[in-house]
Amino acid sequence: MWIPDHIVDQVRESSDILGVVQDYVRMKKAGNNYVGLCPFHEEKTPSFNVNPSKGIFKCFGCGKGGNVLTFVMEIERLEFVDAVRWLADRAGIKIPEQRVDREAFEQTEVVYHALRFASEYFTQKLQDPVSGAVALAYLQRRGLTENTIERFQLGYAPDSWDGLLKAAERGHIKPEALERAGLVKKNDKGGYYDRFRNRVIFPVWSHIGKITGFGGRALKEGPRTPKYLNSPETEVYHKSFVLYGLYQAKREARQQGKVLLVEGYTDVLALDQAGIGSVACCGTALTPQQVKLLGRFVKEIQLLYDADTAGAEATERAIDCILQNGLDASVVSLPEGEDPDSFVRKQGADEFKAYLQDETRDWLESFFWSAKQKNTLSTPQGMRKEISRVAERITWLQDQLLQKLYIQKTSQLFGVLEGDVAQEVAVHFRSRQTSANTAPAQPESSETVDTIxxxxxxxxxxxxxxxxxxxxxxxxxxxxxxxxxxxxxxxxxxxxxxxxxxxxxxxxxxxxxxxxxxxxxxxxxxxxxxxxxxxxxxxxxxxxxxxxxxxxxxxxxxxxxxxxxxxxxxxxxxxxxxxxxxxxxxxxxxxxxxxxxxxxxxxxxxxxxxxxxxxxx
Incomplete structure (x- = not known):
């Protein structure tokens, strides 16, 4: 998509660079400039400068500089066009799309409009003293404050087959738009009915702050009523590409270089309320796309899953996904029977933060202690199998020094010679290389395709x-x-x-x-x-x-x-x-x-x- 130069100029001139920067950095006036700690590299002495009159920024520590568009592209990890649109939304400027894109753009905007309307409808229903009383009581029992409910725009879908449908009709939103947004479903007679009914609603944002879908928690469970119901795939929502809470947590995550990954919506809410940013998958296991998205903001993902068998298995799969996609992984083990939501409410914010500090292990330590607890290291065969699994993971690391350090650590933890670990790593490297070398010779063969x-x-x-x-x-x-x-x-x-x-x-x-x-x-x-x-x-x-x-x-x-x-x-x-x-x-x-x-x-x-x-x- 191309945006005319005069529109780009209008967006840039309408955007106060100091106001934009102050959303991310605490700035202090120094003469004609403002200075603060650079958001792009670690420093103790402020070297990041903003000149509001000239509309530019410059860091004399890392060298990054430019105008407000450059800043948004860097800080939000956006392409140029997306940065222009991001600033345009902030400034209330409507961008006329190029003719070839206008129809698609307008169609997508219809979906976003329906989602925004639905979010406001759900929020209003939660605040209604009559219809929202049960839902609000549920959230309060979970220990959620008014500020948290407002910050995450939690809502309530009434126990009605057409509550949203009728409200949208009064708001001049067609049922077809609601269906495309995943908010209603078609019945056998060609009519429509609300997808979310009698549920607490959790809006799901994209990382740039657009509501793309919803999660709903049933207030009354039954044999045919799923506890959680998520939006279906739509043209703006794909659950494998989105992370709940990322929009709210990304600034803290970027500053710390790491982020907590938890299992559920309420885990994210409880941790955020305690001053700890976190994200959660939306009804899927962790995907490569989600890891790559987090890679725009952090270098390390800390896994904080429930302390049960399913949580342990999910942790192992997530570690593989994280390492294979270029990020570092660490694990926080909770006491048996706990989840992040319950544990932070019991411990309180300060004690929970101290627990995170003390109990975080890198992926190798976590793997070793897990194997020890499962008693898989008690035989030579079991030890051999677990070391081989570690060796394969080491080959996924992209830093050679890090590979050597993990080889040393594996030797120390498992009590085997460092050379033997290095040899096993080499075996996996050769296996990968063989696969890589033989793969190009196969594309024209139907054998691989036919195995599907x-x-x-x-x-x-x-x-x-x-x-x-x-x-x-x-x-x-x-x-x-x-x-x-x-x-x-x-x-x-x-x-x-x-x-x-x-x-x-x-x-x-x-x-x-x-x-x-x-x-x-x-x-x-x-x-x-x-x-x-x-x-x-x-x-x-x-x-x-x-x-x-x-x-x-x-x-x-x-x-x-x-x-x-x-x-x-x-x-x-x-x-x-x-x-x-x-x-x-x-x-x-x-x-x-x-x-x-x-x-x-x-x-x-x-x-x-x-x-x-x-x-x-």
């Missing part, structure tokens, strides 16, 4: 053929982690990126040139093979003007069946692993009981899956 399970191939095919609505439906019910790594996952991520650039009414994604997808040759080969399989017959018939029936007469039903098959396989694999753990655990031990409970939950989920109860239409 048929249900997953069909889901990819449906997304290519049906376009945006099917991408939204499938990714509203499946996470990216459920797709097979490699060309399949790469293609899904490319379709998501393309989907965000199209309106719901745009051409189907299957009609575009595969070469436009930002993927590898192998990924393009997969996309092309799927499209060819769908359209090679119809293309020839079309040339002869023979009517061709649609190959997928009921695409949503087919998609649901394929998703069920994919999820069933994954769940059964997890249940198999749990059963192995149950068998090997000490009879009647707490660890075995936790594994049995987790197995029971998986079994119940499998039953719900077979009944189709886990899918959102």
């Amino acid at each position: 399970p048929e249900p997953e191939r069909k889901l990819l095919e449906l997304m290519l053929e049906e376009g945006a609505p099917m991408i939204e439906y499938i990714l509203g019910n499946m996470s990216l982690e459920e797709f097979q790594k490699g060309p399949s996952l790469e293609l899904v991520e490319a379709l998501v990126a393309l989907y965000h650039g199209h309106t719901r009414e745009s051409d189907k994604l299957g009609s575009i040139d595969v070469g436009q997808l930002q993927i590898s040759a192998l990924g393009r080969q997969l996309a092309a093979s799927l499209l060819i399989r769908q359209h090679e017959i119809s293309k020839k018939w079309e040339e002869k003007k023979i009517a061709v029936p649609k190959l997928n007469q009921n695409p949503k039903r087919i998609a649901k069946d394929c998703m069920r098959r994919v999820k069933r396989k994954l769940i059964k694999g997890e249940m198999k692993d749990l059963m192995s753990g149950i068998t090997s655990a000490e009879e009647g031990s707490e660890a075995q009981l936790e594994l049995q409970e987790e197995y029971r939950k998986k079994s119940q989920y499998l039953i719900s899956l077979e009944k189709g109860e886990v899918f959102e239409d």
